[in-house]
Amino acid sequence: MPVLDFVSEYAEKNMLRCHMPGHKGRSIWGDFPEKIFSMDITEIKNADSLFESCETGGVIRQTEKNISDIYGSLDSFISTGGSTLCIQAMLTAVKLEKRRVIAVRNVHRSFINSCILLGIEPEWILPKYSDFAISGEIDTQVLENTETMLKKIPNACLYVTSPDYTGYIAPIDKLAEICHGYGAVLIVDNAHGAHLKFMEKSLHPISLGADMCCDSLHKMLPALTGSAVLHVSNKRYSPIAKHCMSIFGSTSPSYVIMSSIDRCTDYMRGNLRRDIENSLHWINDLRKKFDSSLFAPSGDPFHLSVNAGKYGFDGKIFAEILRECGVECEYSDSTLVILLLSPVFGSEDYSRLEKALESALKRIKDIKQRRAGESPKLPTEVPVKVMGMREAFFSESEEIPVGSTVGRVCAYAEVPCPPAVLIVAGGELIDRDTAEILRFYGVDTLKAVKL
Ligand SMILES: Cc1ncc(COP(=O)(O)O)c(C=O)c1O
Structure with missing residues (x-):
């Protein structure tokens, strides 16, 4: 070293x-x-x-x-x-x-x-x-x-x-x-x-x-x-x-x-391969303990995503309950809760996670936070670009409520939450669909290029 x-x-x-x-x-x-x-x-x-x-x-x-x-x-x-x-x-x-x-x-x-x-x-x-x-x-x-x-x-x-x-x-x-x-x-x-x-x-x-x-x-x-x-x-x-x-x-x-x-x-x-092998075994066991549709499919087993939207509850509320059960997630929005696992977790960590998931699932059913029928809005095309990202960023801009952004040019890429991915990039025109997706993912205000 x-x-x-x-x-x-x-x-x-x-x-x-x-x-x-x-x-x-x-x-x-x-x-x-x-x-x-x-x-x-x-x-x-x-x-x-x-x-x-x-x-x-x-x-x-x-x-x-x-x-x-x-x-x-x-x-x-x-x-x-x-x-x-x-x-x-x-x-x-x-x-x-x-x-x-x-x-x-x-x-x-x-x-x-x-x-x-x-x-x-x-x-x-x-x-x-x-x-x-x-x-x-x-x-x-x-x-x-x-x-x-x-x-x-x-x-x-x-x-x-x-x-x-x-x-x-x-x-x-x-x-x-x-x-x-x-x-x-x-x-x-x-x-x-x-x-x-x-x-x-x-x-x-x-x-x-x-x-x-x-x-x-x-x-x-x-x-x-x-x-x-x-x-x-x-x-x-x-x-x-x-x-x-x-x-x-x-x-x-x-x-x-x-x-x-x-x-x-x-x-x-040293032990990383061994720890990964053990973890994969425990993660597999954990997934089997729950309904197969609870978790979203994932190419990487260490990213465990609770499919809140499909399961009919709000991911943010589920994350809050998990927190009360002693588990802090990486990310949550209304549709999903992302739990990042690691080779350093041992079997006792997986048991803890299992118990927390079990009690959170029971509690979320009890408080009837089901959102059946509300499916996530998803981008279907790239918004129209009217100026470059750099030009938009350095333009004079103003923070406005998402509801007032239709027809305006985004000054800086907007994402559903700090670590996630963009819905509209700087320099792109915001249409009704984009504004709706932003709202769905909890974005309240957005920086728009000044008219
Ligand atoms: C997909 C992706 N790329 C890049 C980064 C930036 O990585 P770092 O925080 O190590 O600078 C992140 C951070 O969350 C990420 O999620």
Whole structure:
């Protein structure tokens, strides 16, 4: 664990730290563990430097090589700014090649923000929305639409989010084949899928032919928030990846986060596969205890989505009851409740979850919160675009109630909840259907370009 070993050894030396950070390795107030402060260093001698590590070959680079070996990538690069930084870097890399970006529409906010910053105006492909606006399937029709678009747009980059928030996994192998057939590159937002490499058969985008992808280690594996990796399998991107990361990343990346990446890497080499195998067994058992329609189907078993809408109750109320039963979910809206599981959960955690689900189900029936007949509104086409996302963002705008937005231009992408996906992007015209979908997902106000 090159970075972790370095910071631990430095902490043991008890040097007088006449360097940043200002806490000097001490927990002044005592409400944070001393150890964390002692590990929180800056780029002192031999500590390497995140964005220069390709040249220095120091401890950070060694950690990156360890990760690359594990994932079978051509190269892997650490981020302490989450997948957000990796997405910014991947899009910078394809922008440097003057590629047009085609994106499957269920993108995360970090993609939208990167496009605004970089002046990228993506061409959209609508996935097949079936049950939820935050998850869309890439079926044969969507694959055909993608191919048609790639035929028309030379020098393209296809951007796909997989797994998505509900654990749906896109057919990355098929998309890679189509992309490469037309000279396009495939980049995948695999923020939710760092663990997919360790399934019985790897489902990781790099194993399936993606040119680049990002993994948030912190989302599904035991690593501190902010821990992520940018993987590259196309040799054109290796030499420029760090440069592309450095223009967005902080010049003070956290050594505590990097140390946690090291710990996580050690776990990948150690017990992770065993823990995944055990977890899959427990998750399977848990699913069997309940009606099969209670949970939405999911390509990734660690994303467990309660199909509230189909089951006839409001997901937000169900999440509230689960909270009272001691379980905090990742996300809820009126149609679904997303529970993120992890290889670090043990059998006792699954028993706890089972009991909480059982009592929440009983209670939700008792309080008769059924919403039968009310099905989610889903986007059926991309709204009409009247100006670029960047132009819309930098235009004068005003926050108005969603009910008054029909006929107005959205200034900034609107999503059903902070971590989810967009319903209308900046620069697009809001029609009646879009306004209704926004309302359905609980969006009350929206930033519209000033008339
Ligand atoms: C699909 C998706 N992509 C990217 C991100 C951004 O990842 P991070 O928080 O690691 O920067 C998120 C965060 O929730 C996400 O859900």
